[in-house]
Amino acid sequence: MNSKLxxxxxxxxxxxxNSPAVNTNYNFKEISQIKLNKIIDFNGHSxxxxxxxxxxxxxxxxxxYDVSSPKEGKTYININNKNQKSVTxxxxxxxxxxxxxxxxPFRIEDRGSIETIITxxxxxxxxxxxTIATTSTTTTNDGGSIHESGKVExxxxxxxxxxxxxxxxSGLLVWSHSYWYNGIELTRTSQICAKxxxxxxxxxxx
Amino acid sequence: xxxxxxxxxxxxxxxxxNYISALPKNHLQKAVAAMExxxxxxxxxxxxxxxxxxxxxxxxxxxxxxLHEAIGDYNxxxxxxxxxxxxxxxxxxxxxxxxxxxxxxxx
Numbered sequence: 001m002n003s004k005l006x007x008x009x010x011x012x013x014x015x016x017x018n019s020p021a022v023n024t025n026y027n028f029k030e031i032s033q034i035k036l037n038k039i040i041d042f043n044g045h046s047x048x049x050x051x052x053x054x055x056x057x058x059x060x061x062x063x064x065y066d067v068s069s070p071k072e073g074k075t076y077i078n079i080n081n082k083n084q085k086s087v088t089x090x091x092x093x094x095x096x097x098x099x100x101x102x103x104x105p106f107r108i109e110d111r112g113s114i115e116t117i118i119t120x121x122x123x124x125x126x127x128x129x130x131t132i133a134t135t136s137t138t139t140t141n142d143g144g145s146i147h148e149s150g151k152v153e154x155x156x157x158x159x160x161x162x163x164x165x166x167x168x169x170s171g172l173l174v175w176s177h178s179y180w181y182n183g184i185e186l187t188r189t190s191q192i193c194a195k196x197x198x199x200x201x202x203x204x205x206x
Numbered sequence: 207x208x209x210x211x212x213x214x215x216x217x218x219x220x221x222x223x224n225y226i227s228a229l230p231k232n233h234l235q236k237a238v239a240a241m242e243x244x245x246x247x248x249x250x251x252x253x254x255x256x257x258x259x260x261x262x263x264x265x266x267x268x269x270x271x272x273l274h275e276a277i278g279d280y281n282x283x284x285x286x287x288x289x290x291x292x293x294x295x296x297x298x299x300x301x302x303x304x305x306x307x308x309x310x311x312x313x
Contacts, residue, residue, distance in 0.1 A: 104265040106234050106256070154238045156272065181305065184241065184276045196309060 020177035020200060026167070028174070028204040032083035034060075035168070038073040042096035051187075052093060052161060055194035063202050079205055086168045089201075094178065095160030098186040104152045115140040157186035159193040165201070175204065232256065237269070246277045264294035271306065280310045 036056060039049035057075050061067050066078040077089075117138040160180035166173055179197050183189040237252035250273050253266060260266050271286035287303040287310070294300065 102265070102269075104234060104238075104263065104269065106232065106260055106263065106266075149232075152234045152238050154241065154269070181309070182272075182302070184246075184272050188276070192309060199312070 020175060022204075023172065023174040026172070026174040027085075030083045030085045031079050031087055031205050032081060033079060033086040034077040034165075034201075034205075035086065035088040036075040036077065037088055037090050039091045039093065042093040045093075045096045048093055048096045048190075051190050052091060052159075052194060055191050056089075056091065056198060058191075059195045059198035060202075063198065065202075087165050087174065088168055090164040090166065091197075092162045092164075093160070094162055095158050095180060096186075096190075097159075098157040099155045100158045100182070102154055102156055104154070105150075106152060107149055156182055156184060157189040158182040159186070159189045161193055161197060163197050163201075175201070232259075234260070234266070241269075241273065246273050249273055250277075262293050264290050264296070264299060267293060268299065268303075271303075275306070275310065280313045284310050 036053060039053045041047065041049040053075065057067050057069070057077070060077045067075060068078065069075045117140075118135065119138075120133065120135045122133045158180065159182075160178065162178045163176065164173055165175040177197065177200060179193060181189050181193045181196065183192065233252045233256035237249045237256055240246075240249035240252060250270065253270050253273070257263075257266050257270070267286050267290035271283045271290060274280070274283035274286060284307055287307050291300055291303045
């Protein structure tokens, strides 16, 4: 392939790598209501679905939208009353852990040392008035050594979600995105994951 | 000396030795131990010392960035994620740093 073409192709590929999939024919400005479906718990993490669901609702509230939950398991985000379209937001948790192991290899570096001993002695000659000074210098170089001494392990939290927005009337998948975030605390990581996803959705509908 | 006393002294020495050997020996281990106890500021102090001996270790910068994020010091976290990127060729780590920088810049 022509090398002149290769660079733009790689650039376009990389710049689109983590962006959401959007149905460009769909008018997101006409959405009046978003239904947030109940989120199923991640395997072995009871309550994880509810945490993500609550965080998404909280983030929509922070953005200034009206959030209502008339029935358990259904949350409605009201955008405005002028429009007619309603969509359903489906969220699947792909990762939910606070036990992801990270390894830090470390080394102890002995940088060595340079030791210089200067010995100075002064002696006077009996026959002359002159004083003879003698200086001797001894320098010892230690090159040191570098060696891998081991590793330190710690656990971190990681949360991943896939979000789909489906039009209620046509059943058309209009927007989809996957997102993950990691951090030291699981609670905060879940919150950031929800916040960043809601931010992308609000950019569409505002 | 009573044999029971000798046995108890030996047991005490073994247990003490096990306890001492389990204590963190270097600053990186101390940083992780402090982090796991939730002492993020202390962990940052230890990791700052550990960084002197590991100035090109991208994982040290990564941990430092995560700690700054946890205590809400977002500008310092951004700076450490950038340092992490500069010291690695790992594309996954670069991608991770980009995600964090993008998120933190919104605050």
